[in-house]
Amino acid sequence: MVELDHSFTTGRPAEDAWAAMLDLDRLIPCVQGGKVVERTSPEAAKAEIRVKMGAMSMTFAGTVEVVERDDAARRARLRVKAREVGGQGHANADVAFHVSDGGGTIHTAAQITGKAASMGEGVVQTVLDGLITDFTRRLQAV
Amino acid sequence: MAIDPGTYTLGPDDGTLTVRTGRTGAASKAGHDLVIEVTSWRATLELPDGAGEAALALTADSRSLRVREGSGGMTALGDDDKANIEQTIEDEVLGAGAIVFRSRRVEPAPGGALRIEGELDLLGTSRPVAFELGAGADGRIAGRARLRQTNWRIKPYSALFGTLKVADEVEVAVDARLPAPTPHAERRSPRRDHRG
Numbered sequence: 001m002v003e004l005d006h007s008f009t010t011g012r013p014a015e016d017a018w019a020a021m022l023d024l025d026r027l028i029p030c031v032q033g034g035k036v037v038e039r040t041s042p043e044a045a046k047a048e049i050r051v052k053m054g055a056m057s058m059t060f061a062g063t064v065e066v067v068e069r070d071d072a073a074r075r076a077r078l079r080v081k082a083r084e085v086g087g088q089g090h091a092n093a094d095v096a097f098h099v100s101d102g103g104g105t106i107h108t109a110a111q112i113t114g115k116a117a118s119m120g121e122g123v124v125q126t127v128l129d130g131l132i133t134d135f136t137r138r139l140q141a142v
Numbered sequence: 143m144a145i146d147p148g149t150y151t152l153g154p155d156d157g158t159l160t161v162r163t164g165r166t167g168a169a170s171k172a173g174h175d176l177v178i179e180v181t182s183w184r185a186t187l188e189l190p191d192g193a194g195e196a197a198l199a200l201t202a203d204s205r206s207l208r209v210r211e212g213s214g215g216m217t218a219l220g221d222d223d224k225a226n227i228e229q230t231i232e233d234e235v236l237g238a239g240a241i242v243f244r245s246r247r248v249e250p251a252p253g254g255a256l257r258i259e260g261e262l263d264l265l266g267t268s269r270p271v272a273f274e275l276g277a278g279a280d281g282r283i284a285g286r287a288r289l290r291q292t293n294w295r296i297k298p299y300s301a302l303f304g305t306l307k308v309a310d311e312v313e314v315a316v317d318a319r320l321p322a323p324t325p326h327a328e329r330r331s332p333r334r335d336h337r338g
Contacts, residue, residue: 052302053173053301054173054230054308055174055223055230056215056217056223115217127168127302130303
């Protein structure tokens with residue numbers, strides 16, 4: 001299990017950012033290579049992420065679901081369950097958001113198995129850190 | 143073995159011009175070391191008999207690079223992967239254009255080899271390059287040079303949020319069968335031709 005903490009800035013009131021971040025159609029494309037395949041409910045979506053590794057890429061397909069939300073505190077927890085397309089690997093994560101005026105924080109607890117995990121936990125952590133840091137930059141535009 | 147005087151014109155029919163790349167970064171295990179062949183190139187080696195200066199000139203098409211081998215990585219490179227790399231080289235690394243090397247000095251080196259110094263022009267940036275070109279008894283010539291991409295203002299390709307990078311230093315190698323020289327009377331002057 002890899003756990004990471006990040007903060008992000010939005011430059012906007014918490015109320016605006018909160019609404020945007022719980023809109024999966026807007027949130028999921030903020031992950032580089034991520035896209036919504038199908039909205040299955042207001043708080044769930046089938047999605048996939050394509051991670052480019054130079055010439056090659058790995059695609060994970062699965063679900064993203066808002067499993068907890070506290071509108072008053074502006075806290076939410078998303079659960080990501082994905083499987084490597086054409087492979088044996090999995091990428092599962094619990095992502096906890098807290099949105100405040102001007103920005104917020106993200107706590108990610110991820111479990112990666114399969115080929116990607118064979119690079120070692122340190123590498124997985126470094127790559128995930130890069131992915132989430134990139135994600136937080138894109139959140140500013142949501 | 144020393145190369146006989148004469149003017150030699152070489153290209154892909156005579157041998158290979160290759161670029162070998164390595165990788166670096168925390169996620170380097172995910173990438174591949176590549177052997178890339180330049181499939182469109184032409185070189186002229188001028189070795190005068192007696193007086194006159196020896197010279198080497200080479201031009202190559204940056205769009206003609208083809209991935210021949212990929213070692214390492216988590217899975218083997220397929221044809222689609224190789225095509226992706228070739229497209230990436232054209233789109234993000236080299237662009238489309240001529241690669242030009244012109245010698246400034248060609249001198250004999252031990253064992254019949256030639257010590258060659260010159261300028262390599264890549265993407266409009268010209269930098270000095272020096273290497274030895276050896277000749278074997280089997281009529282083949284071979285040489286290699288190690289180049290740093292950043293010396294030519296090329297940003298080494300990176301992926302996975304910068305955790306997987308192509309190493310800055312690449313090795314360029316030529317290995318060719320020396321063709322019959324052009325008769326002296328028909329020889330053109332490479333120095334004049336290439337310095338125009």
